[in-house]
Amino acid sequence: MAVRIIRRARNVAHNPLLLMAAIVAAVYVLGGAFAAEPANAVERTALQQALKSTVLVLVPDDNGDLYDSGSGTIMDAEKGLILTNFHVMGDPDTGEWFNQEGLAAIGVMPTDLRSAPxxxxxxxxxxxxxxxxLALxxxxxxxxxxxxxxxTNLGxxxxPRGDSDDLLPGDRLAVIGYPGLGGATVTYTEGVVSGFLDEDLDGEYEWIKTDTEVNPGNSGGLAIDAxxxxxxxxTAGYSRADVAGKISLVxxxxxxxxFYDGAVLGQGNEGKVAGRTASLGRGRSASVSSVVFGDEVDRQNRVVTPMTNLPSGxxxxxxxxxxxxxxxxxxxxYEWTIDGEPAYDDSFAWSDGASGVNWLHLFSDEGLPDGLFEITMTLDGKPLYTGTVTVGSAGRSGGTASFGPIVFATEITDDGKPINSGNTFLDVKTVYAVFPVSNVAAGTPWRTRWLYDGDEVLSESDVWxxxxxxxxxxxxxxxxxxPVGDFTLELYLGDSLAQRGEFTVAERNAGVRTSKVNVTGVVREVDNSRRTISGALIALLNPGVTxxxxxxxxxDExxxxxxxxxxxxxxxxLDAKVTPGESYGLVVVHDDYKAVAVDNYEIPADAADPYELDVTMQRK
Structure with missing residues (x-):
């Protein structure tokens, strides 16, 4: 009887669960309950997890022909988010994408961790x-x-995220990526941190220097600590002529x-301005934004103290x-005018790259005259921006439109008063910003701008x-x-910054359980661990089901x-993720081996993603 049932199962092998059910049924016919074979669960090394997190990125041109290649790191397995270098996707000198849609083919690591992606x-x-x-x-x-x-499960x-700020010269550093095209397999190279590079001398290093070899195809891949x-x-040194020898840059x-957290926040489509959803566009045409006036700039090319009116003198x-x-x-x-009269103009060939922050300066040793100053910027003759600022008493008659200090809170009352206000929050989905308003007339243009760790993530213009x-x-x-980090809200009236406030989302408590994990592993013979078993069917039953x-x-499927x-x-x-800390019924069957059956098999609460489950089976 058992033989006949197994043969029938082979005829429906296109449905693995039916085949498993048939084999399990045969076991029950022959003698009832399963014998509980031990299932050996072993967590693999962090290296194997890192290898599985690295992908191949192939970028076509607009004709569909292969144009460039690189590597990437999976940052969010459920949402399919991948971090790579921008120069893998486009020209860093011009900002142009290699194809208009920003598309790329993704090669994932095979199960043997050795073959081509x-x-x-x-x-x-x-x-x-x-x-x-960087690109997301x-x-x-x-x-x-x-x-x-x-x-549902991308597989x-x-x-884990490490802390690059903890690295010191001499620490071990490894690079994982795909250095070539076609059948090229993943490569792992190891070295040490040889130093750091602070290009703008602002106290924050922009590069980690390492003797680990970074080939061009490895660009955008993964660097891991010990x-x-x-x-x-x-990042391959495609434009790093100033870095000599075999030193690579990370x-x-x-x-x-x-960058990643800010980009994810910007793609959340959940940032709200006065009850309306704000989302970021691609913004590929030339544009100028976040214009701020003041009397000095910092080393990041930004005005230190935003002003709508400078003092006389x-x-x-x-x-x-x-x-x-x-x-x-x-x-x-660009051209400056004072009370409508030309004051200064200049033009030059742009040489500061596709995007960034810059400034213009108007000065007078004797003091600028009181008046209404207007600046106009153009690029190739096309208008980019026009804005105004006052010096002295100009334009101050009557009440001045303004926004008062911003109060941040996790909730507000029905009439807009803050609840649980502060400047540091933990594990929050929403933060409200409440601010006083003075003399802002209906029809006045205004704008909100949210920044995350200094980078804009959401912006929306509106009319009061x-x-x-x-x-x-x-x-x-x-x-x-x-996400954890520093947030800034800027409020603009017209083109002028009227108010700014900041808050911080603090580090979450340590030990937060991973929500879901993949399950991968290898099935082997119990008496010969070098002999692996293909064609075994593995299933985890829902928690609570014996x-x-x-x-x-x-x-029942x-x-x-x-x-x-x-x-x-x-x-x-397995084709779906499971929850760490939960217990599942585990069933493994094969025609030629004794079934493995374990009730209440627990996935450890601290299981990594993927959780590695190795199973041993005994021949019949």
Whole structure:
């Protein structure tokens, strides 16, 4: 009887759960309950987890031909978020993308961790910073079938975040990536931190220097510390003529994670301004934004103290601004007027790259005259920006429109008063910003700008809707919680910064349990660990479901939490994630081996992603 049931199961092998049910049924027919074979669960090394977190990035041009390649690191396995270098996706000198849609093919690590990557997904660039040479990609489709829906479980792996600020010269550092095209496999090179590079001398280093070899294809890949944690993005020296010898450069993880968290926040589509959703566009055309006037700038090219009115006798007037979509060689021009009369103008060929922060300066040793100062900027003759600022008493008749100091809070009352106010918050999804309003008339243009660790993540322009408003509020929210870091809110009236406030989301408590993890592993013979078993069926039952209950239900598939089949080399990955700390019924079956059945198999509460489950089976 058992033989006949097994043969029938082979005829329906396209459904692994039916085959498993048939084999399990045979066991019960022959003698009832399972014999509990021990399942050997062993967690793999951090290196294996890091290897699985590294992907190949292939970038086509607009004709679909391969244009460039590099590597990437999976930062969020469930959402399919991948961190890489911008120069893998576009030209860092011009800011132009290699294809208009920002698309790339993604190759994932095979189960044996040795073979060529498996081209599986298409990803799209959803954020980038040319100056940092970083880009964020998100999986959007399948390579084999563009119309197919993405699976619930992408089968990807992430790794822990390390702290690049803790690195010292002499610490071990390893780089993982794909150095070539075609059948090239992943490479692992190891060395030490040889030093740090602070390009702008601001006290924060922009690069980790290492003797670890970084080949061009490794760009955008993964740099790990001795514990296997993410500490940086290796960047090939494609434009680093000033760095001699075999020293390679790695973008520090702390800097890369600020970019990543900010980009994710910007893609959350949950930042709200006065009840309306704000989201970021791609912004590929030339533009100027975040224009601020003041009397001095800092080493980051930003105005130190924003002003809408400078005092009489001021000798210096600066205007700082962010720019994007520029190309070197374009004609940049600007003109100052005072009370409508020309005061100064200049033009030059732009040479400061595609995006960044810059400033212009107007000065007089005798003191600038009182009046209304207006600046106009153009690029290749096309208007970019026009804004005004006053010096002295000009324009001060009547009440001046203004926003008062910002109070941050986790909640507000129905009439807009802050609840649980402060400047440091822990584990919050939403922060409200409440501020006084004076003399702002209906129809006045105003704008909000949110920054995360100094980088803009959300911005929205609007028109003030009512007169006689004394207080208002805006909020910032993200469904997964605001990331740890420093946040800044800037409020603009017209083109002038009217108010600024800051708050911090502090580090979450240590020991937070991982929400879900993949399950991977190898099936081997118990008497010969070198002999692996392909074709074994592995299933984890829903928590609380015993193997006996599953059998009594006629092997109801809805009782199965995750399942999979071992491939060549005995390697497998289950088709759904499981929860650390939960207990599952474990069933493993194969035609030629005794079934393995264990009730209440617990996934450790501190399980890494992926959780490695190695199973041994005994021949019949």
């Amino acid at each position: 498996v081209l599986r997904y298409m990803a799209r660039m959803i954020g980038h910073d040319v100056n940092l040479d 990609l998100q999986v959007v489709g399948m390579i084999d079938d563009a119309s197919a829906a993405l699976p 990807l792996t992430t790794l 514990n296997g944690a993410f500490v940086g993005v290796p 973008r520090p993880g702390a800097m890369a994670l600020r 001021a000798t210096d007037l600066y205007v700082s601004f962010e720019y994007a979509g520029f190309r070197n060689g374009q004609a940049f021009a 809707e009512e007169n006689n408003i004394r207080s208002s509020w805006v909020s910032l929210t993200h469904p997964d919680g605001l 193997i006996q209950e599953w059998a009594d239900s006629d092997f 809805s009782m199965v939490a995750a399942s999979g089949t071992s491939a060549r080399g005995g390697k497998f990955q």
